[in-house]
Structures are given as C-alpha cells and as structure tokens.
Amino acid sequence: MLKVALIGNPNTGKTSVFNHLTGLNQQVGNYPGITVEKKIGYCKLTRHHKAKIIDLPGTYSLNASSLDESIVIELLMNKNDEDFPDVAIVVSDVENLKRNLLLFTQIKELEIPTILVINMSDRMKRKGISIDIPVLEKELNTKIALVSSRTKDGIEGIKTLLQDYKNISSDACLDTSKIDVEYFDRLKKAFPNQSLYKLWLVITQDVNFGKVDKKPMEDATSFSFATKTNSELKKLQQKETIVRYKFINDTLKKGYLVDKSKARDLRSILDRILTHKVFGYVIFFGILLLIFQAIFDWSSVPMDFIDSSFASLGDWVRNTFPAGVFTDLLVNGIIAGLGGIVIFIPQIAFLFLFISVLEESGYMSRVVFLMDRIMRRFGLSGKSIVPLISGTACAIPAIMATRNIESWKERLITILVTPFTTCSARLPVYAILIALVIPDQRILGVFNAQGLTLMFLYLLGFAAAIISAYILNKVLKIKSKSYFVIEMPNYKLPMFKNVFINVFEKTKAFLVDAGKIILAISIVLWFLASYGPGEKFNNAENIVKTEVVNQEISSLELDDKIASYKLEHSYIGIVGKTIEPIIRPLGYDWKIGIALVTSFAAREVFVGTLATIYSVGSAGEEEETIKQKMAAEVYPNGKKVFTLASGISLLLFYAFAMQCMATLAIVKKETNSWKWPMIQLFGMTAIAYITALISFQLFK
Amino acid sequence: MHTIATLKKGEKGIIQEFDIDVIPLKLIEMGCLPGNIVELVQYAPFHDPLYININDSFVAIRKETAVHISIKKVS
Numbered sequence A: 001m002l003k004v005a006l007i008g009n010p011n012t013g014k015t016s017v018f019n020h021l022t023g024l025n026q027q028v029g030n031y032p033g034i035t036v037e038k039k040i041g042y043c044k045l046t047r048h049h050k051a052k053i054i055d056l057p058g059t060y061s062l063n064a065s066s067l068d069e070s071i072v073i074e075l076l077m078n079k080n081d082e083d084f085p086d087v088a089i090v091v092s093d094v095e096n097l098k099r100n101l102l103l104f105t106q107i108k109e110l111e112i113p114t115i116l117v118i119n120m121s122d123r124m125k126r127k128g129i130s131i132d133i134p135v136l137e138k139e140l141n142t143k144i145a146l147v148s149s150r151t152k153d154g155i156e157g158i159k160t161l162l163q164d165y166k167n168i169s170s171d172a173c174l175d176t177s178k179i180d181v182e183y184f185d186r187l188k189k190a191f192p193n194q195s196l197y198k199l200w201l202v203i204t205q206d207v208n209f210g211k212v213d214k215k216p217m218e219d220a221t222s223f224s225f226a227t228k229t230n231s232e233l234k235k236l237q238q239k240e241t242i243v244r245y246k247f248i249n250d251t252l253k254k255g256y257l258v259d260k261s262k263a264r265d266l267r268s269i270l271d272r273i274l275t276h277k278v279f280g281y282v283i284f285f286g287i288l289l290l291i292f293q294a295i296f297d298w299s300s301v302p303m304d305f306i307d308s309s310f311a312s313l314g315d316w317v318r319n320t321f322p323a324g325v326f327t328d329l330l331v332n333g334i335i336a337g338l339g340g341i342v343i344f345i346p347q348i349a350f351l352f353l354f355i356s357v358l359e360e361s362g363y364m365s366r367v368v369f370l371m372d373r374i375m376r377r378f379g380l381s382g383k384s385i386v387p388l389i390s391g392t393a394c395a396i397p398a399i400m401a402t403r404n405i406e407s408w409k410e411r412l413i414t415i416l417v418t419p420f421t422t423c424s425a426r427l428p429v430y431a432i433l434i435a436l437v438i439p440d441q442r443i444l445g446v447f448n449a450q451g452l453t454l455m456f457l458y459l460l461g462f463a464a465a466i467i468s469a470y471i472l473n474k475v476l477k478i479k480s481k482s483y484f485v486i487e488m489p490n491y492k493l494p495m496f497k498n499v500f501i502n503v504f505e506k507t508k509a510f511l512v513d514a515g516k517i518i519l520a521i522s523i524v525l526w527f528l529a530s531y532g533p534g535e536k537f538n539n540a541e542n543i544v545k546t547e548v549v550n551q552e553i554s555s556l557e558l559d560d561k562i563a564s565y566k567l568e569h570s571y572i573g574i575v576g577k578t579i580e581p582i583i584r585p586l587g588y589d590w591k592i593g594i595a596l597v598t599s600f601a602a603r604e605v606f607v608g609t610l611a612t613i614y615s616v617g618s619a620g621e622e623e624e625t626i627k628q629k630m631a632a633e634v635y636p637n638g639k640k641v642f643t644l645a646s647g648i649s650l651l652l653f654y655a656f657a658m659q660c661m662a663t664l665a666i667v668k669k670e671t672n673s674w675k676w677p678m679i680q681l682f683g684m685t686a687i688a689y690i691t692a693l694i695s696f697q698l699f700k
Numbered sequence B: 001m002h003t004i005a006t007l008k009k010g011e012k013g014i015i016q017e018f019d020i021d022v023i024p025l026k027l028i029e030m031g032c033l034p035g036n037i038v039e040l041v042q043y044a045p046f047h048d049p050l051y052i053n054i055n056d057s058f059v060a061i062r063k064e065t066a067v068h069i070s071i072k073k074v075s
Helices: A014-022 A067-077 A097-108 A121-127 A133-140 A155-163 A176-190 A196-204 A214-227 A230-255 A266-274 A279-320 A325-342 A345-361 A363-377 A382-390 A395-404 A408-420 A426-437 A449-475 A496-530 A534-538 A540-547 A555-568 A571-586 A590-598 A605-613 A623-632 A644-656 A661-671 A675-699 B025-030
Strands: A002-008 A026-030 A037-044 A050-055 A087-093 A114-119 A129-131 A143-146 A256-258 A485-487 B012-015 B037-043 B050-054 B057-061 B070-074
Touching: A002 A014, A002 A067, A002 A097, A014 A026, A014 A037, A014 A050, A014 A114, A014 A155, A014 A496, A067 A196, A067 A395, A087 A097, A087 A155, A097 A114, A097 A133, A097 A230, A114 A155, A121 A129, A133 A143, A133 A230, A143 A155, A176 A196, A176 A230, A196 A230, A230 A256, A230 B025, A266 A279, A266 A363, A266 B037, A279 A325, A279 A345, A279 A363, A325 A496, A345 A363, A345 A382, A345 A496, A363 A382, A363 A485, A363 B057, A382 A395, A382 A408, A395 A408, A395 A496, A395 A661, A408 A449, A408 A661, A408 A675, A426 A449, A426 A605, A426 A623, A426 A644, A449 A644, A485 B025, A496 A571, A496 A590, A496 A605, A496 A661, A534 A540, A540 A555, A555 A571, A555 A605, A571 A590, A571 A644, A571 A675, A590 A605, A605 A623, A644 A675, A661 A675, B025 B057
Parallel strands: A002 A050, A002 A087, A087 A114, A114 A143
Antiparallel strands: A026 A037, A037 A050, A129 A256, A485 B057, B012 B037, B012 B070, B037 B050, B050 B057
C-alpha cells in the first residue's frame, strides 16, 4: 500500500484535507513511549489502490520546538520506520503561503517525492490573490494541487497526483550547503554517504532521537563540536532561514500576486473587539458562562436517560439470569461500573464541542493571548486555559490537552493542578450534601444559599488550582526554556465535520482510558463489598432475621437490612471500621469511611454506596429516600451524623482529595514517571484532610 | 533606541540586527529577520503579550522576547 505523510503548518486546514481523503477510516493511537497521538487513515485512490495516510502534528519547521513537532522530524529521518512515507504532501494555505513554504523547502531536501497542496482556494477572490500554478511548479520542482477543503474542490486532484507519485521529483529546490560552503564541504568529506541536509538537521537538533540509527548521529555531533560552537551553529541556522526566505520571496514574485485593493479584512474588525482590553475579557467570561450553563441544561436529559437505561438493564439481567455470583458480578460490578462511566459522556461531549468550535474558529488563540500574562504569574502558560476549562468536565482529556505547551515546567504545573477544578464526577456528591445540610434560604433576599454554595465550590476549585500553581512555581526547581510564540490564525467558520470527528475522538479517549480503570476498580470494589471473612458475614441472613423477629417489616425492608448488615461485615466494611479513628476528627463515621474508599473508583460512587449502606437498596437511588435516611442517621449517643459541620467537611474533602485513579494513571502516562502522580495523591489528599479537619472542628 | 516593545498600535518598523541567543528559532522562522517589516496589531494589558504582524505572519509574543528585537520606525 502506498504510504503518504501529511505535513504542514497548523491552521492550514491540513486536518480537513485529511478528513476528506480518509472519511471516517481513521484510527488514533499513540507513538510508542510518548503520548503524542498518531493519526492514520486510509484513502481509496482507485478501485484497486489504497493509500495509508499518516497525519503528522502541525509544525512550522523541521526544527522542532515542542514534543509533537519532534515527531515529524523523527519519522522523516528514519527510513526504517514502518510509517516512513513513499510520498510527502505538504499542506499550505493561500494567505500564508510565504511562511508555509519554509517547511516545504526543508521537506524537499529530504529526498522524498513531495507534493504541495495549496488550500483555502475559496478565499482567493476575497483577498485579491492570484496564483500561477505552472510557474510555481517549475520553481519549486513539484506538483501542486489547489484545493478548498471547505468546498471539497480539488480533493480528487490530490488523489490523481498520488497515483502518479513515481513521477514526482524528489530533488531539492534549493541547496542549504550554500550557507557555509567550506563547512559543508568538510562534512561531505567526513560523511560521503549521508545526505548533507540530514546531517545538518541531526547536528542542529535539540531533540532526542529515539529511533534513528545512533551511530551516524554521534559521529556527526562530535564532528560539529570539533568545528563549530553552539553560537556559530545558531548563526548558521539564522542564515539558513534568510536563504530560504530569499528563495521563497523570489519564487512568489514570479507566481503569486495580491491585489490589496480587493482584500476585505474580517480579521481586524473582529480582533478590535475580541482583544479589547476591557471587552475582550468581558466577552470571554460571558462565553464561559454561556458554555457552562448550556452544558448543565443540555446534559440533564441524556444523563437521566442513560441512568434509567442502565438501571433497567441491571434489573433485566437480574431477573433473567439465574441468581448467583456471576449475575451479581454482572449487575453490581460490571453494569454498575459501566453506567458510572457512560453517564458522563453527555457533559464531556458538549464541553469538547464548545472547545472544538472555539479552536476551529481561531478564537482560542485570542483567549490565550488575553490570559497569558495572568497565567504566567502563577507559573502557568496562556495555553493552560484550555486544560483548566476542560477540567470542569473531566481531568483526563484536560491533561491530554497540555501537549501543546512548549515549556516543560509550565506544562507539568498545569497537569498537576488541573484535577483541582470541579469535575463532573464531584457534582452528584455536592448535590446531595448541599441539599442535606445547607438551608434552603435566600440570602439578601436574592441569592439562594444552596446555589451560592455550589458556585462557591466551583470557584474554590479554580482558586485551589491557581494557588497551588503559584506555590509549585516557587518550589519546583526545573530549568525550562520558555519561548512563547503563538500564531494568531484567520477567523473562520468552523467546519462541522472536523468538529464532529474531534469530539468523537476525545470522548472515545475518555471512555477507553478512564473507562477501563474505573471498570476494573468497580469490579474489585464489588468483590470487597460482596464478600467478608468470618461468621458474621456468612450468617448475615440468620442474624438479621433473629434481630427483627419481633418487628413488623416487609420482606423488601428485610432484604435491605440484610444487605446493609452484609456490607458492614464485608472486607470493605472492615476497611471502613479500620480507618474510622483517622476520619472521626473530620466528622465522619465508618459508614462514610466506606463511601470514601469506594470513591476511589469514581467520585460519584459515593452516592450509590451511601444508598446501600443506609439500606436504600430496593427503594431505588431516589435522592429523596437517601436524603431522608441520611438526615435520620445518628451516632450511638443520639447526635446526628450529617450536620452542617460534617457536611461542609465532606464537601471540602471531595473538593480537594485526589480520589480518581484514572486521573493518576493519565498523569503517569503524560509525565512518564510515578513520581508526579504520587505527589498529587499525597499532596491533594493531605490538603483535603487538613481543610476537612479544620472546618469540622470550627463549625461543630 | 526602539524595539518591538516600544511600537504603538498600528505602527510599523524595520527589524534590525538582534541577539540570536535570546530569540527562539521558531520566531525567526516565522519571519523575524533583519530587514523585514513588523507592525503592532494589539497589546494585552501591561503590554504583554504583543500581537504583531511580522513578515505577513500574525503571531503573539511575550514582552520579554520583544524587548530584544530592535527596530527602526517607519513613518
């Protein structure tokens, strides 16, 4: 099968071209060892010929400045890689052709047949641009496809060029060795069998080449140390850039014309408002508020639907399959676990929908521009804004979104503090506790106390993230070059197809990555809750029956009581009792202790666990019933368990504690070590413990 | 002596020589080269970051980078 690599600057519509060529025939995976996503798709060129297309991360140059950009150069230097292309396609756009061609001239020197795609042809008229394709093809020594990914115009032309790839030149269009003839002469004499440009790339890269054959690299680097200092190399790189741009300017003079009188400028009109020093911020926060409101409103219907569907499924299985261990595992372990994951899909999908639209339209870069200065005070980058916002749906895709932050220190701090933002899983916990202990009153006649508490908790999440970022920034001694350069792309109307595919991929990532961990832990917890050592557990039924022999209770209530007794004496019940001394100062008893432990699968499991503990089982998880039972729950000495003090303490505990194992797994993957997730686990839980302790002691 | 950081909104300048060790290669590749024209499009509060048009590329850079790039103002 023909192997094609798709390369290009960000914001050229490369992804649209990829989507058009491959449809939904795409797979997203990972490059081994690092967490950059590998996107592969298949394209039917003719009835008998297919092409495998790899969509490489967008980059401005082969000189990589971040992790994902280094993927491009690693692949293109390594002939033995399974994805090494037979043909390269460089995607550019009509308005930024000058800059796009820098990368093109570099790729051309890699001795791979290279095609140039000029995208966004639909904008040419509006901007007064005219292009002489044959002239450019001659000067650049390539074949050009002029396309519009918005109208699909020209896409078939790409397929035609691909079929004919053997006739595409793999010669360079300019010669880099001109920048220092004597130096390159010496290089050629030392390494007669290597491509000069590739040697040059190896010598000047800061990148860690994982898969390239190391021997020629080591020889080349030691050669360079013997003949040029770092500073001299940098000067040569600048000279190389100058030479390239001179070539590009000369070429474009011949084949590219802009009639400025015809150009209409949407960019400056929109930018004047959207980056205004006052209105820019007002609009941004307004948009944020709208997004949050919409996510809340739109998600409730699908979430209720998913909730009842899984409940029905569980009931059906319980009634259809024979009673026994396997059925119990299926219903209470697997189906319950799966339900706990699927129910978050609406919120996550909607959030990503909004973020994707903001990114596709070009607005997100303006947000980064507005927020960078503030974020930097706290050790973060303007680019941290997307992960922090995403964290209000779920921390897992949020952490994955930190990959475009150039500075390792800023990226690390963003990863570490994002879990403080109030994620969707905390909401069911907040909802029930607030309803229970916060009075339903109006404050100052306007604000509802319960609503205020919820808003306060959200703000608390952000505040905790920002403050810990500030502290980490002072404490962590990590040297990290921070060269902030962000392109401000043209505003454009988001294309539905791209947004849809993007949302689909991110939601899938959540389902798979978070899902498998949540499911695994749910099963383990099911086991620990369904089995227990000793007499008390095994004889639960008889013991309880004896206890209630003089009471009038229905058989359903009896079942609930038995379930509750079993839970108390199961393995997990024992764990709850064991940690009780530690959590008593926070206002919790061993029953809450059990719920704290089960929350390690997923935070919202707290509610379901309490339902079981308080024998709400057969009456269903209706909030009213759980609330009533919780409100009625008392200690042996008659005092209530759920008071304002213990309620606030629990709310704060859930706000700060790191309970989500799935998040820890993702952090480990993204930081490549166990050190950071462990610091998160102990640090956040310690903060949770202390604040819960203080608040309980204060309010009781 | 003027730098990109001292440009006013809408003003243009021609880039002079600068210290390569403090300017990232990425910015150079975006078009920050001696002789090229740069225009200030907008600035965020505290003049940081700066949204500029450099060699027909629209980018945003931090003030700490902009102060190192000297320019000659164009009237």
